[in-house]
Amino acid sequence: MSTLSPPKSRIWWKEPIERSELIWISLVFVWGLFMAFMMPYWHVTGDQNLSNETYKTTPERFLEKTQAMVDEYTVRNEGPRNFPVVKPPPGGDVYMVSRLWEFWPIIELEEGQSYRFHLTSMDWQHGWSLQPANINIQVVPKYEHVFTLTPNSAGEYSVICNEYCGVGHHLMIGKIHVVESGK
Amino acid sequence: MSEQFRTCPDTGLKFHKPAENLMKANAVAAVVFLLVGGIYGLLVGLTRWPAVHLLPADAFYLTLTAHGINVLIFWMIFFEIAVLYFASSVLLGCRLAVPKVAWAGFALMLIGALMNNYIVATGTSSVMMTSYAPMEAHPLFYLSLILFAVGALLGCMVFFATLVVAKQEKTYEGSVSLVTFGAITAAIIAVFTIVSGAIILVPTLLWSLGFIAEIDALAYRLIWWAFGHSSQQINVAAHISIWYAIAAICFGAKPMSEKVSRMAFLMYILFLQLASAHHLLVDPGVSSEFKMFNTSYAMYLAVMASMVHGLTVPGSIESAQRAKGFNSGLFEWLRRAPWGNPTFSGMFISLIGFGFLGGISGVVMGAEQINILMHNTVYVPGHFHATVVIGSTLAFMALTYWLVPILFRRELVFKKVAAWQPYIFGLGMSGVALFLMGAGTLGVPRRHWDITFSLTGGVVHEFPAAANTMLALNGLSVILAVLGGALFCVIIVLSILFGRKLGDEKQEPALIATPPDDAAYEGIGRGSISVPGTFVMAMVFFVAFALYYFINWKYLAETWGIS
Numbered sequence: 001m002s003t004l005s006p007p008k009s010r011i012w013w014k015e016p017i018e019r020s021e022l023i024w025i026s027l028v029f030v031w032g033l034f035m036a037f038m039m040p041y042w043h044v045t046g047d048q049n050l051s052n053e054t055y056k057t058t059p060e061r062f063l064e065k066t067q068a069m070v071d072e073y074t075v076r077n078e079g080p081r082n083f084p085v086v087k088p089p090p091g092g093d094v095y096m097v098s099r100l101w102e103f104w105p106i107i108e109l110e111e112g113q114s115y116r117f118h119l120t121s122m123d124w125q126h127g128w129s130l131q132p133a134n135i136n137i138q139v140v141p142k143y144e145h146v147f148t149l150t151p152n153s154a155g156e157y158s159v160i161c162n163e164y165c166g167v168g169h170h171l172m173i174g175k176i177h178v179v180e181s182g183k
Numbered sequence: 184m185s186e187q188f189r190t191c192p193d194t195g196l197k198f199h200k201p202a203e204n205l206m207k208a209n210a211v212a213a214v215v216f217l218l219v220g221g222i223y224g225l226l227v228g229l230t231r232w233p234a235v236h237l238l239p240a241d242a243f244y245l246t247l248t249a250h251g252i253n254v255l256i257f258w259m260i261f262f263e264i265a266v267l268y269f270a271s272s273v274l275l276g277c278r279l280a281v282p283k284v285a286w287a288g289f290a291l292m293l294i295g296a297l298m299n300n301y302i303v304a305t306g307t308s309s310v311m312m313t314s315y316a317p318m319e320a321h322p323l324f325y326l327s328l329i330l331f332a333v334g335a336l337l338g339c340m341v342f343f344a345t346l347v348v349a350k351q352e353k354t355y356e357g358s359v360s361l362v363t364f365g366a367i368t369a370a371i372i373a374v375f376t377i378v379s380g381a382i383i384l385v386p387t388l389l390w391s392l393g394f395i396a397e398i399d400a401l402a403y404r405l406i407w408w409a410f411g412h413s414s415q416q417i418n419v420a421a422h423i424s425i426w427y428a429i430a431a432i433c434f435g436a437k438p439m440s441e442k443v444s445r446m447a448f449l450m451y452i453l454f455l456q457l458a459s460a461h462h463l464l465v466d467p468g469v470s471s472e473f474k475m476f477n478t479s480y481a482m483y484l485a486v487m488a489s490m491v492h493g494l495t496v497p498g499s500i501e502s503a504q505r506a507k508g509f510n511s512g513l514f515e516w517l518r519r520a521p522w523g524n525p526t527f528s529g530m531f532i533s534l535i536g537f538g539f540l541g542g543i544s545g546v547v548m549g550a551e552q553i554n555i556l557m558h559n560t561v562y563v564p565g566h567f568h569a570t571v572v573i574g575s576t577l578a579f580m581a582l583t584y585w586l587v588p589i590l591f592r593r594e595l596v597f598k599k600v601a602a603w604q605p606y607i608f609g610l611g612m613s614g615v616a617l618f619l620m621g622a623g624t625l626g627v628p629r630r631h632w633d634i635t636f637s638l639t640g641g642v643v644h645e646f647p648a649a650a651n652t653m654l655a656l657n658g659l660s661v662i663l664a665v666l667g668g669a670l671f672c673v674i675i676v677l678s679i680l681f682g683r684k685l686g687d688e689k690q691e692p693a694l695i696a697t698p699p700d701d702a703a704y705e706g707i708g709r710g711s712i713s714v715p716g717t718f719v720m721a722m723v724f725f726v727a728f729a730l731y732y733f734i735n736w737k738y739l740a741e742t743w744g745i746s
Binding site: 001002003004005006007008009010012013015016017018019020021023024025027028029031032033035036038039040042043046047048049050051052054079080081114119123124125127129130131132133134135136137138140141142143144145147148149150151152158160161162163164165166167169170171173174175 | 356556558713
């Protein structure tokens with residue numbers, strides 16, 4: 001008898017289990033429970049839990065809100081694309097537009113301060129990949145995702161699209177600056 | 184009726200002629216699409232290598248689309264249909280139900296696969312395998328996948344009907360074999376998968392034709408992944424059945440206990456096809472409660488099932504080897520295994536690669552919060568090249584080496600090369616998996632033509648230098664893996680066409696091992712542990728798993744605050 005033939009005894013479900021199997025099953029069952037516990041545990045104690053707060057929106061409505069932020073908080077223009085650099089107040093709302101094939105505008109944040117980020121796509125799906133912090137968030141059209149980010153170190157960060165969005169996917173890049181608090 | 188059957192002189196298995204022809208057709212189609220998909224894969228790997236950067240952007244995205252669909256869908260499913268017919272008609276020794284329907288299914292799958300290759304090659308449907316709405320492909324792209332899926336569904340129905348035939352005609356006693364049980368698991372998951380695919384692809388086709396105004400992007404993701412992720416669970420159930428089959432083929436192994444192995448397959452049916460949320464862990468509008476429940480397959484019960492198979496498959500081999508007298512030390516049974524037989528070596532490399540590289544990375548990446556670090560980076564393709572290529576593809580290759588003499592009655596050509604092939608392919612693909620995962624942890628995006636940002640007009644991001652090194656090493660690994668894959672395709676095709684005809688001649692050494700007597704199993708192993716070697720390997724696996732799991736929580740704790 002082998003794995004290719006019917007079980008030898010018809011009542012195979014009453015056969016004893018090998019000891020090594022029993023030990024292993026117990027171990028991996030407990031390990032599974034532990035891993036299942038880790039996720040809610042991190043929700044309570046960890047500092048990295050992505051909010052699910054989401055609203056239905058339209059590209060027009062979202063652009064309007066982004067434009068209002070740009071109009072109010074632009075501190076300068078910079079870079080090869082001459083994009084506005086927007087510095088919203090700590091604790092404030094940050095709108096970043098994802099569209100074929102750019103993230104707009106450039107954002108300036110203060111280290112250690114928290115900001116409410118709003119993301120949506122104007123067209124297809126995009127990926128909002130903040131590097132080198134390595135924070136990766138899906139951007140879905142018509143859904144406005146709101147979450148809070150707290151930068152923990154000053155420097156220049158890039159936002160790279162990591163959801164394939166057509167033949168210009170590799171052109172899609174944006175910038176976020178993090179400056180020391182109070183500067 | 185009896186002239187419809189032949190008995191294999193080597194294995195004693197009964198082959199029903201129509202089933203035999205269908206298995207041959209499906210297996211050959213599978214290998215052809217593997218070859219096509221593999222060539223596309225080579226071009227992808229060489230373009231990702233920054234110093235080579237072979238293809239222009241549009242050709243790269245086209246190639247990546249074609250690569251994914253050919254190997255992940257066409258090669259896999261054609262082969263699995265052959266496996267389903269083998270596990271039903273051959274293993275149960277009965278006629279295949281309704282061969283005409285099976286041929287209709289094969290024809291639909293072939294038409295779908297050819298149509299898809301055509302429409303992708305025209306450049307109008309470079310939307311990747313996921314074809315995320317509202318990005319739009321040519322209507323024929325969706326139609327081709329629907330035709331293929333309907334064909335595969337017919338194959339599953341023929342499989343189920345054949346089980347009924349075997350039961351009614353009493354061609355076996357008691358319960359079906361463990362391998363058939365695993366194939367049933369795969370087929371049940373396949374039905375769920377295909378239905379999910381229909382629910383999303385049919386409206387998407389109508390949308391691309393203008394009959395439906397809008398496809399909600401988030402709903403598309405949720406339902407598409409019920410199809411996309413579950414289809415990988417068909418592969419898992421199929422390749423684990425094949426592991427068990429090869430344990431019997433090479434060693435005459437029996438399950439350590441029927442109950443445990445079958446319960447583990449049952450866990451797959453109940454929980455494994457949840458998993459849609461693996462791809463939605465950083466999506467808006469999906470609650471954390473749903474994400475946690477779904478991504479853990481209901482508290483890791485399906486992960487537990489895989490870890491159980493991970494013990495019982497090598498465990499069944501170990502106990503059979505010990506029963507044959509290789510009973511000294513921890514690992515004599517493994518040292519004395521037939522490492523020059525590609526059926527065994529392929530299966531064992533598949534087992535190790537699937538567990539250590541694919542399994543661990545998958546579970547870690549599937550933790551809701553850790554996913555923030557990895558979503559849509561090349562870590563993801565790194566992970567699934569370990570599961571689907573080292574795991575499923577290598578297991579399928581291993582079985583194919585055995586099927587050539589059994590099913591086609593031809594001797595393998597280039598046996599010496601075949602003995603090396605699983606090592607070349609396994610090593611190359613392990614490199615692909617590891618280096619992509621490495622580059623992914625450094626943030627390199629997936630499906631991306633140019634991580635040097637040479638065309639963005641000066642807005643650039645500089646990845647750590649190690650990322651470029653990883654992608655170069657990935658390119659070298661791809662070359663090695665494609666060499667291994669090409670050797671497989673060439674050996675199989677040449678063997679089928681020109682291998683020495685075997686007729687009724689019995690082969691030496693035997694093509695199927697004689698199971699040891701039950702009495703020989705008495706007193707093997709050490710004390711009350713009959714498989715100490717496997718148990719030690721399982722513990723090593725567990726320690727590696729736990730360490731890697733905690734390291735990633737630590738990485739996560741070091742990034743920005745997110746709430």
